[in-house]
Amino acid sequence: MNFANVGSADRLIRIVIGAALILLPLLGAIASASSTLGLVMMVIGAVLIVTGFVSFCPIYRIIGASTRPKA
Numbered sequence: 001m002n003f004a005n006v007g008s009a010d011r012l013i014r015i016v017i018g019a020a021l022i023l024l025p026l027l028g029a030i031a032s033a034s035s036t037l038g039l040v041m042m043v044i045g046a047v048l049i050v051t052g053f054v055s056f057c058p059i060y061r062i063i064g065a066s067t068r069p070k071a
Helices: 008-027 036-054 058-063
Strands: none
Touching: 008 036
């Protein structure tokens, strides 16, 4: 059974935004990495990167959405 529900464009966007959300606090551009905002940004970034790489989004599954083209 194929659980993938994230398409290729969505994957790329998730990975790029996720990387930015991790790097910005580490570089001190928006918040420091040790601040609450910085930690929240990095956790959200990590989740986006993971969902991008595995092509599965649990929220999409809950709401019945998919950005993956139908075969």
